Amino acid sequence: MIKVKNISHGFDKELFIDINIDLKVGDSLAITGRSGSGKSTLLHIMSSFLKPNKGIVIFDKKDIYKYSELVRRKYFGIIFQDHFLLNGMTVKENLKISENISEKEIDNELLKELGIYELIDKKVSELSGGQKQRVSIARVLVKKPLVIFGDEITANLDKETRDEVLDMLFEYKRKNECILILVTHDDEVSNRCLRTLKI
């Protein structure tokens, strides 16, 4: 479903050369490597935030740049290390942003599964780090994306919270048959993924 063909990219010098990946529905990929090796850059290329110097990314048999920005954002969901929640809003209002963008209604069952249903009326500033990350994941999942990208999403979490977040994400992937691509330093994350790409 998503295919990376001969991608090479770098800024002052090449970060990676001729990367090839082919991911199908239900796949999960961990992108690992040393700091500065270009893991996040590859993620940004795959999620169409950055055009590669060479090579193409194909999504559903078509170059991703052949799709409109709107379509790309509709099918792709990105979760960051930082939750990027709007602090002055409640959890519900933050999720409403996704609802308004994707025009897909917030699924209360999903919020229950993610363990944030009871937090819905709380201000973001009142939440713990783990809860904030769950809300930021829920905000992406509300869109029901076909490909979920995660950039060091567990880096700021303790072990227990990390496991909870990963359980939740992989369970969602299993139920909804989507693709999960995670940039990580954490072996636990890469161990859970079906495939690993080290750059």
Added chain:
Amino acid sequence: MFLKNKLVSQLTQYYLRYDKENPFIYLSILLSFLGISLGVMALIISMGVMNGTQKELTKKLTTMKYPITITSQIQNRIDDDLVLKLNKKFPSFKISPYYETKAIIQDGDEINAVLLYGVDFKKESEINNIFKDAVGKGEGKFKVIIGVGFSNSFGYFDGDKIELMFPKMETLGFASAPIKKRFLIDGTFKSGLGAYDIGVMYTTIDAMKRILQKNYFDGVHVSSLNAMEDIKKIRNFLNDEYDIIGWWERDSELYSALKTEKTALFLVLMIIILVASLNIISSLLMMVITKRKDIALLISLGSTKKEIKNIFFRLGLTVGMAGIIFGLILGAIGLWVLSFWKLSESIYGFSKLPIELPLFDLGLIILGTITIVFLSSIYPAKKAAETDVLKVLRND
């Protein structure tokens, strides 16, 4: 630009809320709002007072100088026939024929000259309210209406007799002397224009006809609802033997000064709005900079650049429009309060501040302000849409 979009509405409302983390932005937006409000209020009050005083002054000028005056260089051209023809052709116009001459009043050693009009009291009352208010109930044709300035300066009052001397000679045996005639003072007018109040008098047409011994008039005064347009109709109707002149042509410098003054005031006050609108630009730019992470996140979630642009454009427009509405309310209150302001009539010529704000001027103020607000919201909105998502996310 005005797409109905739930996301745009949600974010616009959110950014208008008080932000504890960035109180200065909120303060800056509040100042932008107040700046626009005060600018609109200043425009409303200034234009209201300016229009009111100008209208009052113009009313006095047009009454005493008459909206349209028809004269002729050729004698015998202005007679009862012409008045009849004008009345028939323009039944909606008020027409008053007149005689005009100088007259001298000798009071002991002092000699004063006045401009004396001989008018039909009924017709003159229809076009000259100041005259109408002054006319008394005196009988006979040898009666005069004098100005309040003349009355106060020379001590003549209603019911007194006054002797006028005319620049027309009469034969007395073997000699000749200027005609002298005693008139009853039948009323005193007050125009508010000093030169007229002291130097103009009115008597009857019959008195002037008798004294000047002529059957044709010196001119015709015409009053109509739209003198500036109606003067063209009269010019088309009458031939070149007649001089037809409007008060604004006779006092063209005064007229253009009044117009220029109003335009200049409007432009100067618009600059206040322009300055206030700079505050909108700086507040929105400040907000765009502090909300870069939000913008990057929104784009990563799938909102389009157009939506981002609309959020900040609508934000600027909301602040500006709220400022305009509040300014209109403040302006209306200000004008209402000023309408009770008492003035010394002897100094200003008005007993209270004249206020008038025509719909056209109000529309011009609103339209001008909306245009400035609209334009000042575009640049920050464009800048917001140009936010480099990767740069923001990487630098975080």
